[in-house]
Amino acid sequence: MHKNLFTSGARAAFAGIACVIMLIACRKDNKTSPDPTTNPVNNPTGSQSQYEDSLKYLMYQIMQVTYADGGRTPSRGLPTYYWYSQVPSINPLDSKYADADSLLAAMKTYAINPGTTKPYDHYSFLDRNGVLTNKLFNGISAQTFAATNKGDFGxxxxxxxxxxxxxxxxxxxxxxxxxxxxxxxxxxxxxxxxxxxxxxxxxxxxxxxxxxxxxxxxxxxxxxxxxxxxxxxxxxxTGSYNVNPVVFDSVLTVTNPTTKVSKKVGYFSMYTFSSVINSNGQATFTRTVLDQLFSKFQAQGVTSLIVDLRYNGGGAVSTAEYLDNAIAPANAAGNLMYNTIYNDKIMAHISDVKLTTTTNYAAATSRLTLDNVFFITSGSTASASELTLNNLKPYMTVKLVGEKTYGKPVGFIDFNISVFDQNHNQKYLADLYAINFETKNASGVGGYYTGIDVDAPAVDYVNVAWGNTADDANLKAIVNYINNGSFTAPGARTATPELDNLRVGIPALKPVNGFNGMVDYERSRALRLNR
CATH class of the missing domain: 2.30.42.10 (PDZ domain)
Incomplete structure (x- = not known):
């Protein structure tokens, strides 16, 4: 279920404006257009257009004015949007914004990356049915707020x-x-x-x-x-199910053809970072699966690890932290994992809002003793996936094989937006995912808006089964490296679709599906619990 996701920002905003909305709505002689500095008119009968006005208004207030009191005291405001200072003053109820999505699209155009001359923000969005939040946070694939409420095919x-x-x-x-x-x-x-x-x-x-x-x-x-x-x-x-992000895992035996020495290599592929902790603070099915996986790797004595994130668009920050703690060497224990940077106003009041800016490795990290860790990546490897591998780099050698990653060093704190009608019934409007923070690893490295380069390029042959070291170009390159320190085997020819009848997926032939991002549900929980 989509439980208790009414975050402190949205909760406080509505606490501050709900009565105002109701009073204005009950005034029959109110004929004036909504003023951007006041709350929008909300019809107690709940017309769709007026619910949309409420969503536009509240989204704008949370992002640009303050999450703490619905924008009634902007001088003490704490806007949550990372690039709020580059967005000019906007009337969120202007008729040129047909809906909240068009308003958000306009807001995203103002902060320009000088390196690309394009907007930084091609990430922020509204989840209007709660599907994403439920899947990422609670690890359940079900459309909690959608009319069908039937999940997906998976x-x-x-x-x-x-x-x-x-x-x-x-x-x-x-x-x-x-x-x-x-x-x-x-x-x-x-x-x-x-x-x-x-x-x-x-x-x-x-x-x-x-x-x-x-x-x-x-x-x-x-x-x-x-x-x-x-x-x-x-x-x-379609069906509802407990998300299992590990779509394949194996312990490979890699034998050097010259020395005949064999090594145990742990390999697993994850398609999403569903959270290891749900909205009630309990361990999810994802946590159980990962615990079992790393226990198996330890029991079988793996000395190299391959993490396949080629289709992983990210998800919960808690899962990135879990993986980093499970992979990192002993010298990382207790040390800085990464820094979280918010906008200047949040940073100036960081102790007041009860948010943290540093995340450390656990006191005891992985029980694995690894000679190598490899990540298989592609243009679909994003955000929390990138965070995971970037966090490990200051403490161990990390090799990337495949294609350059997507490029998303920024993330979200989830804000659930709802309103109340004249009968005090809650009406869910959307979950707001607007960029709230940036991350940098212990060496201060971040800012990879154009992606993270690989150490060895490799083609993704989409008709090759998981774990096929003979035909999967990514695995073949990694096995070569484990055996001889080079991603290319001596005298080896490069496989091509023409020579081997392998198939290369063409992204342009399918609309993008899935999520690219990292969501810090724990910091969202901190905001909610510390109000």
Missing amino acids: FDYGVALDRSNNAHIYVLYADKNSPAGQLGVTRGWEIISVNGNSNINTSDAFLRSTYDAIFNSSSVTLGFRRPDNTTFTQTLN
Whole structure:
């Protein structure tokens, strides 16, 4: 369930304005347009347009004026938006903003990155049904506030072209607990029909209808071809499930062809950073899965670790911290993990708002003794994923293989926005995810807005199964490094789709799905509990 997510900022704002909204709404002679310095008119009957005005107003106040009292005392205000000082004064109720999303889109254009001459903020957004918050924070895939309330299928896919430019759809990953995962669907399976249509192509109409069928419907009938070339057709229905972010794990035995010395290498792939702690402060299924995983690695004596984050857009900061503590060497114990920097007004009153600016490693870090740690990354590796690997760099050698990461050194504190009608019933409007902070590791390194470069480029062949060290170019490069200190084996040829009939996913052929970000739910909890 989406429990107790009415954060202190939003809670205090509504406490300060709820009565004002009701009084204005009850005045029948109120014909004037809303003033940007006052609260918006809210119809006690709850018309959609007036709920939208409330959302626009409250979003603007939390970001630009103050989260503490609904903006009634701006001289003592504490705006939460990281780039608030670069946004001019705006009337959030101006008719040119059709909805809160268009207002937010306008606000995001003002802070310009001089290195790229483009806006820093292509991250902030509104979650209007609570799905993301529930999935990331509580580790439950269910649409708590959506009308359907039926969850999802639990997998993602990529579109690739073969040597004859024929289109193919491959499953990239599937959550083991999801409807797809329970069916056995996993990476490398090909989707050969969608709702009876086996004419797989790259037309806009087909690509859009396929996306909608898989991500925006409650039921879909898919034809599958397994790697062994067997086929079957199955109807999937959306479902609610405990998120299992680890889609694959294995302990690989890597043997040096010259010395014949074998090493144990732990390998796992995570598709999201669902939180290890839920909204009630309890351990989630994600925490249980990760505890079991690292216990297995320890028991089997792994000396190198491969963390596959090629499809991981991030999520909860608590999970990044868990992974860092599980991977870091003993010399990191008790030392600085990373710094959190807020806007100047929040930083000036940091003790008053009860937020912390430093996060340290645990007193005792990993029980693993690692010679190497490798991260497999891509342009979809973002935010909390980048935070994880960046935090480790001051304390151990970290190698990146694959493609340059997405580039998001900033994150969110979740603000849940709701209003009350004349009967004092709470009406959920949205969760606000607007950039609130930046992070830097113990060496002061951050600011990677254009991504983090890899040590060895490698292609992602989307029809290759998890853990395939023969055909997965990323794993092949890492095995070479473990054996001889170089990502390229002596005399090896580079695999290509033309030579090996492997498939490369083409991002432009599928709309982006999923979340790119890092959310600090624990600092959100701190704001709520310390008001």
